[in-house]
Amino acid sequence: MCKGFKAAGIAAGIKKNKEKDLGIIYCETDAVCAAVFTKNRVKAAPVLLDMERVRAGTCRAVIANSGNANCCNGDAGMACAVEMAAAVARALKIPETEVLVASTGVIGNPFPIEKIIQKTPNLVSLLSKDGFPDFASAIMTTDTVPKLIFRTGEIDGVPFSVTGVAKGSGMIRPDMATMLCFVCTDIGIDADRLQAALSRANEKSFNRITVDGDTSTNDTVIVMANGASGAIVKTGEDYLVFSNILDDILFRLAKMIVADGEGATKCVTIIVNNAASDTEARAAADTVANSNLVKTALFGQDPNWGRIMGALGRSGAAFDPDCVDIFFNDAQMVASGQGCGDAAEARAAQILKQPEFDIIIDLHAGDGTASVLTCDLSEEYIRINADYRS
Amino acid sequence: MCKGFKAAGIAAGIKKNKEKDLGIIYCETDAVCAAVFTKNRVKAAPVLLDMERVRAGTCRAVIANSGNANCCNGDAGMACAVEMAAAVARALKIPETEVLVASTGVIGNPFPIEKIIQKTPNLVSLLSKDGFPDFASAIMTTDTVPKLIFRTGEIDGVPFSVTGVAKGSGMIRPDMATMLCFVCTDIGIDADRLQAALSRANEKSFNRITVDGDTSTNDTVIVMANGASGAIVKTGEDYLVFSNILDDILFRLAKMIVADGEGATKCVTIIVNNAASDTEARAAADTVANSNLVKTALFGQDPNWGRIMGALGRSGAAFDPDCVDIFFNDAQMVASGQGCGDAAEARAAQILKQPEFDIIIDLHAGDGTASVLTCDLSEEYIRINADYRS
Numbered sequence: 001m002c003k004g005f006k007a008a009g010i011a012a013g014i015k016k017n018k019e020k021d022l023g024i025i026y027c028e029t030d031a032v033c034a035a036v037f038t039k040n041r042v043k044a045a046p047v048l049l050d051m052e053r054v055r056a057g058t059c060r061a062v063i064a065n066s067g068n069a070n071c072c073n074g075d076a077g078m079a080c081a082v083e084m085a086a087a088v089a090r091a092l093k094i095p096e097t098e099v100l101v102a103s104t105g106v107i108g109n110p111f112p113i114e115k116i117i118q119k120t121p122n123l124v125s126l127l128s129k130d131g132f133p134d135f136a137s138a139i140m141t142t143d144t145v146p147k148l149i150f151r152t153g154e155i156d157g158v159p160f161s162v163t164g165v166a167k168g169s170g171m172i173r174p175d176m177a178t179m180l181c182f183v184c185t186d187i188g189i190d191a192d193r194l195q196a197a198l199s200r201a202n203e204k205s206f207n208r209i210t211v212d213g214d215t216s217t218n219d220t221v222i223v224m225a226n227g228a229s230g231a232i233v234k235t236g237e238d239y240l241v242f243s244n245i246l247d248d249i250l251f252r253l254a255k256m257i258v259a260d261g262e263g264a265t266k267c268v269t270i271i272v273n274n275a276a277s278d279t280e281a282r283a284a285a286d287t288v289a290n291s292n293l294v295k296t297a298l299f300g301q302d303p304n305w306g307r308i309m310g311a312l313g314r315s316g317a318a319f320d321p322d323c324v325d326i327f328f329n330d331a332q333m334v335a336s337g338q339g340c341g342d343a344a345e346a347r348a349a350q351i352l353k354q355p356e357f358d359i360i361i362d363l364h365a366g367d368g369t370a371s372v373l374t375c376d377l378s379e380e381y382i383r384i385n386a387d388y389r390s
Numbered sequence: 391m392c393k394g395f396k397a398a399g400i401a402a403g404i405k406k407n408k409e410k411d412l413g414i415i416y417c418e419t420d421a422v423c424a425a426v427f428t429k430n431r432v433k434a435a436p437v438l439l440d441m442e443r444v445r446a447g448t449c450r451a452v453i454a455n456s457g458n459a460n461c462c463n464g465d466a467g468m469a470c471a472v473e474m475a476a477a478v479a480r481a482l483k484i485p486e487t488e489v490l491v492a493s494t495g496v497i498g499n500p501f502p503i504e505k506i507i508q509k510t511p512n513l514v515s516l517l518s519k520d521g522f523p524d525f526a527s528a529i530m531t532t533d534t535v536p537k538l539i540f541r542t543g544e545i546d547g548v549p550f551s552v553t554g555v556a557k558g559s560g561m562i563r564p565d566m567a568t569m570l571c572f573v574c575t576d577i578g579i580d581a582d583r584l585q586a587a588l589s590r591a592n593e594k595s596f597n598r599i600t601v602d603g604d605t606s607t608n609d610t611v612i613v614m615a616n617g618a619s620g621a622i623v624k625t626g627e628d629y630l631v632f633s634n635i636l637d638d639i640l641f642r643l644a645k646m647i648v649a650d651g652e653g654a655t656k657c658v659t660i661i662v663n664n665a666a667s668d669t670e671a672r673a674a675a676d677t678v679a680n681s682n683l684v685k686t687a688l689f690g691q692d693p694n695w696g697r698i699m700g701a702l703g704r705s706g707a708a709f710d711p712d713c714v715d716i717f718f719n720d721a722q723m724v725a726s727g728q729g730c731g732d733a734a735e736a737r738a739a740q741i742l743k744q745p746e747f748d749i750i751i752d753l754h755a756g757d758g759t760a761s762v763l764t765c766d767l768s769e770e771y772i773r774i775n776a777d778y779r780s
Contacts, residue, residue, distance in 0.1 A: 042703030042711045072699055074712065074728045107696020108729040217700055292682070292767075293775055300776030306497020309462055310607055313432030321432045322464065338464045339498040377682075378776075379769040385683055386690030386768075 001150065002161040003186040004028045004228035007131035009138030012119040014067035014105070014112050021067045022119055023138030025165075025182055026060065026092060026127050031224035033059045033100070034195035036202045038219035044071035045081040046101040047218060053097055054222070057191035060094045062182055062222055063087075063123075064102040064139050065116060066167070071217040072108040080113040087117045091124040102180050102220045104141055104167060132163060139167040139180055142384055147256045153187075153231075153245045155238045160187040160231035162245055166253040169262050179206060179257060181221040183249060187242055188227030197243040198223050205250035209258045209373045221250075258373045259356075263380030266298055269358045271371040272317075276363075280317040281370035284363065287315035288372075295377035303348035305333045312361065319363040327360040328352065391540065392551040393576040394418045394618035397521035399528030402509040404457035404495070404502050412509055413528030415555075415572055416451045416482060416517050421614035423449040423490070424585035426592045428609035434461035435471040436491040437610060443487055444612070447581035450484045452572055452612055453477075453513075454492040454529050455506060456557070461607045462498040470503040477507045481514040492570050492610050494531055494557060522553060529557040529570055532774055537646045543577075543621075543635045545628050550577040550621035552635055556643040559652050569596060571611040571643060577632055578617030587633040588613050595640035599648050599763045611640075648763045649746075653770030656688055657763065659748045662707075665758035670707035672760035674753065677705035685767035693738035695723045702751065709753040717750040718742065 009023035035054045037047050053059070063084055070077050085099035103111075126134075136146035147166040152159055168179030189197075202221055223246070233239050259267045270289045275281035288294055291311040297304040305326050312324065326334035331347040333340055351357050399413035425444045427437050443449070453474055460467050475489035493501075516524075526536035537556040542549055558569030579587075592611055613636070623629050649657045660679045665671035678684055681701040687694040695716050702714065716724035721737040723730055741747050 040700060040703035041709070042699045069696070072696060072711070072724070072727055072729065074726075106694075107699060108724075217696075217703060292771075296772050296775035299772065302776070304496075306459070306462060306607075309432045309497060310430060313430035313607060317431075319431070321462070334462070334498075336464075337462055339462065377772060379772045381682075382686050382689065382767060382769045382772060385686035386692070 001129050001132065002163050002184045004226045005163070005184040005186070006127040006129055007135040008123055008126040008128065009131065009134030009136070010119060010123050010126065012065070013115050014065055020134060020138040022065045022116060022123055023063070023135035024088065024123050024127065025062045025135060025184060025224070027184070027224055027226050029226055029228065030058050030060060031226040032057060032189060032191045032194055033222060033224045034191060034198045035220065035222045036198060038216055040217050042071065042217045044069050044103060044218040045073060045077040046070055046103045047220060048078065049081045049085070050100045050102070050220060053100055056097065058098065059100050059224060060098040061088050061092060062100045062102060064180060066139050066141050067105040068103060068109055068111055069105045069107045069218050070103040070111045073111055077111055080111040083113055084116050087120040088124065091121050100222060102218070104139060104180055104218050107217060132165060136165045139165070141167065142169040142262055143167050143260055145260055147253055147260070149249050149252050151245050151249055153241055155231040155233065155241055158229060158231040160185060160229035162249055164249040164253050166257060168257040169260050179216070179219055181206070181250070181253060183223040183246065185223070185225045186227065186229035187225050188232035189225045189242060193233060193239055194223055194225055197239070197246050200243060201246045201250040204247055205254035208371065209254045255373060258375050261375035262384045263378040264375030265355070265378055266376045267356045268298060268374050268376070269371055270374055271358055271360045273360065273362045273369050274364050274366060275368035275370070276318045276366040277368040278370060279368070281368040284312055284315040284317040284361065285370045285372040287311045288359070288361070289374035292377055295374065298352065298376035299378045301349065301352040303328060303333055303345055303352055305339065308359070308361070309334070317363065319365040323364040325362040325364070329357050391519050391522065392553050392574045394616045395553070395574040396517040396519055397525040398513055398516040398518065399521065399524030399526070400509060400513050400516065402455070403505050404455055410524060410528040411457045412455045412506060412513055413525035414451060414453050414478065414513050414517065415525060415574060415614070417574070417614055417616050419616055419618065420448050420450060421616040422447060422579060422581045422584055423612060423614050424581060424588045425610065425612045426588060428606055430607050432461065432607045434459050434493060434608040435463060435467035436460055436493045437608060438468065439471045439475070440490045440492070440610060440612070443490060446487065448488065449490050449614060450488040451478050451482060452490045452492060454570060456529050456531050457495040458493060458499055458501055459495045459497045459608050460493040460501045463501055467501055470501040473503055474506050477510040478514065481511050490612055492608070494529060494570055494608050497607060522555060526555045529555070531557065532559040532652055533557050533650055535650055537643055537650070539639050539642050541635050541639055543631055545577070545621040545623065545631055548619060548621040550575060550619035552639055554639040554643050556647060558647040559650050569606070569609055569647060571596070571640070573613040573636065573639060575613070575615045576617065576619035577615050578622035579615045579632060583623060583629055584613055584615055587629070587636050590633060591636045591640040594637055595644035598761065599644045645763060648765050651765035652774045653768040654765035655745070655768060656766045657746045658688060658765065659761055659763055661748055661750045661761040663750065663752045663759050664756060665753045665760070666708045666756040667758040668760060669758070671758035674702055674705040674707040674751065675760045675762040677701045678749070678751070679762040679764035682767055685764065688742065688766035689768045691739065691742040693718060693723055693735055693742055695729065698749065698751070699724070707753065709755040713754040715752040715754070719747050
C-alpha cells in the first residue's frame with residue numbers, strides 16, 4: 001500500500017443496520033491535498049467546511065461517515081462537522097484545520113455527533129496500513145460492493161503507489177455524483193499540479209457517469225500526496241506519469257460506481273460522434289444516458305432504438321434526423337435515420353444480453369464527440385429508493 | 391355531443407393484442423382548425439404532414455392509429471401518411487388535403503399501411519355521433535383508461551359544445567408529451583382566434599405535465615370548430631367564454647394523462663413560488679417533477695424532502711438554501727432550509743398516502759412562480775417499459 005498512510009473503519013451506530021459507518025484515513029506526515037466538490041447549490045456542511053480547509057493545500061486526515069449526510073442541518077450541522085474534525089485532531093494530536101470531513105446518507109436528519117465523538121478514539125486506535133478495506137466498507141450506503149483500487153508507477157526508477165477508495169450507487173449523474181472518493185499516494189507533488197491532475201481525472205471520470213440523473217449535496221473527491229515514496233514529480237513528463245495513473249484510478253472507480261448503480265444489471269457507454277460541437281455531443285449523450293425510456297429498454301434487453309432517436313431529438317443538439325446512424329457495439333441498428341431491419345435487431349438483441357457494451361451514435365453534423373457511462377433502470381432501483389429511509 | 395361531428399374506432403390488426411387501433415373523427419361540413427405539435431427535433435411523418443396541411447386553416451377529418459408511430463420510416467413513412475389520408479378522402483369523398491393524420495406507438499417499425507387502407511371503408515361506414523368512446527379507445531397505447539371529456543357553454547343565449555379526446559401515458563414531459571389530443575366544437579370561431587385559444591390552453595395544460603421526462607416524436611393536439619351550434623365568437627368576451635372552456639378541457643385531459651401515467655399511483659402538483667423569475671421557477675419545478683429520486687420517494691410514501699432540496703440545488707434556479715420552505719399541502723416540512731421535525735414528518739406521511747396532493751416550494755428569491763403536474767415512479771413503470779415492444 002501507499003507508504004505513510006493508514007486507515008480504519010468501524011460501526012458507530014449511525015446506520016440502522018449495525019454495519020460499518022465511520023472511517024478515517026490518516027497520513028503520518030503532512031500531505032499535499034487537492035479536492036473537487038459537488039456543483040449542487042445545496043451543499044452539505046462537511047463540503048462547505050472542506051472547501052475552506054483545502055485552500056491551505058495540506059492535510060493530515062479525513063474522517064467520513066455514512067448513514068447521515070449532515071445536510072440541511074443549518075448552523076448545528078456546521079458545528080457538528082467542525083466537532084467531528086476536532087475529535088480526530090484531539091485523538092491524533094494534529095491541528096484541527098488539517099482534518100477534512102465527509103458525510104453521506106440521508107439529507108436533513110439530525111446529525112448523531114455524540115456517537116461519532118464517542119467512537120473516534122476507538123476508530124483512531126484501529127488505524128493500520130491494512131485498514132483501507134474497512135474504510136471502503138464504512139463509506140458505503142446503497143453500494144453492494146466496496147470500491148478500492150491500487151496502482152503503482154515509477155519516476156526515475158523510484159516506485160510510487162496510489163490507492164483510491166470510492167462510494168456511490170444512486171443520485172449519480174454527470175457533474176459529479178452522490179459519491180465520495182479518497183485517493184492516497186506516496187508520490188511527491190506540489191498542490192497546484194495535484195489539483196490540475198485531479199480536475200482533469202475528475203472531468204474524464206466522475207463527470208461522465210450517470211445512474212439516475214440526480215446529483216448530490218455531498219459529492220467530494222479528495223487526493224492526498226505525502227511524498228513518502230521518494231518519487232517526486234519534477235518535470236512535465238513526471239506529471240504525465242502520475243496524471244495518467246490518477247485518470248485510470250478515477251475512471252475505474254467511476255465505472256465500478258455505474259456497474260454498482262442502484263438496481264443496475266448493465267454498464268453502457270453512450271458515445272456520440274460528429275455532433276455540431278463537443279458541447280452538443282455531450283448534451284446528446286447525457287440526454288440518451290438519462291432517458292428513463294432508454295434505460296428501461298436496456299433493462300428489458302430490447303434494442304428499441306426509437307427511444308434513442310426520441311431522446312436525441314429533445315437533447316437540444318442540432319442534427320438532421322435523416323442522417324443519424326446508431327450502432328450497438330459493431331452492429332448497425334440505424335442507418336440514415338431508419339432501422340436496419342430484423343437481422344440487425346437480432347444481432348443487437350444478442351449484444352444487449354451482455355453486461356457491458358457501447359451505444360455509438362453518429363449525428364453527421366460536425367466533429368464534436370462525447371461519451372457518458374450509464375446503467376439500466378430496473379424494478380430493483382424503485383425498490384431501493386422507495387423505502388430508502390425506512 | 392357536438393353538432394355535425396361523428397367518430398368511430400375499430401381494430402385493424404396494427405396492435406398485436408387485437409384491441410382497437412384505428413379511429414376517425416369526421417366533420418360533416420368544413421371546420422376551422424388549429425393545432426400544436428411536438429418540439430422534438432425528430433418528428434414523425436404524420437406530424438410533418440399535418441404541420442403543412444393545417445396552414446390552410448380548415449379540415450374535414452382526422453384519422454389516427456395506435457400501435458405504430460410511423461416515425462423514422464423515411465420517405466416510405468411519409469408516403470404512408472399521405473396514403474392513409476387519401477384512403478379517408480376516397481371513402482368520404484372529401485379533398486385529400488382536408489384530412490389530417492396522427493399515429494402513436496413504436497418508433498421505427500415498418501408502417502402497416504395495407505391494413506389501414508383495407509379497413510378504412512369499414513371504419514368510415516361506422517361513423518356515428520356516439521362513436522367518440524370507440525375513437526378514444528382506438529388511440530390508446532399503454533393507457534389504462536380512455537380519456538374523453540365533454541363540456542358545454544353559451545354565447546348570447548346560444549349553447550355550444552366541446553368534446554375532447556386524448557391519449558398518453560408514458561414519454562410524457564413538459565413541452566408536450568407522448569400524447570395525442572383531438573378537440574371538436576360546434577362553436578363558430580376564426581382560425582386565428584382558435585389557434586390563440588389552443589396555444590394558451592396547451593401552455594397551461596399539456597406543457598405542464600411530466601411522467602418520465604421523455605418527449606415524443608408524435609405529439610399532436612388538433613382542434614376543429616364547425617360553427618354548427620349557431621354560437622359564434624364575435625367579441626373578446628365571447629372568446630374568453632370559449633377559451634376558458636378549452637383551458638379546462640385540456641387541463642382535465644392533461645391531469646387524466648398524469649393520473650394514468652405508466653405505473654403511477656399518485657398525481658402530484660409541484661408548485662414553486664417566489665423564485666427569481668418565472669423561468670427559474672419553472673426550471674426548479676421541472677427538476678423536482680422529473681427527479682427519479684423524488685418520484686420513487688413519492689411512490690414509497692416517504693416525505694424525503696432532502697431529495698427535493700437536492701433537485702432544487704441542481705435545477706439552475708438561484709436561491710439561498712437556508713431560506714427554502716417546503717410544504718406538503720398545508721403541512722410545512724422544511725422551514726428556512728431545515729426539517730420541521732417528527733410531527734411534521736408524521737403529518738406529511740399521512741398526506742403522502744393520498745392519491746393527489748401538492749408540494750409547495752417557496753424559494754424566497756423573487757416573485758417568479760410555476761407549477762407542474764407529475765406522478766410517482768413505480769416498479770410497474772419499469773415492467774411496462776422494459777418489454778414494451780415484445
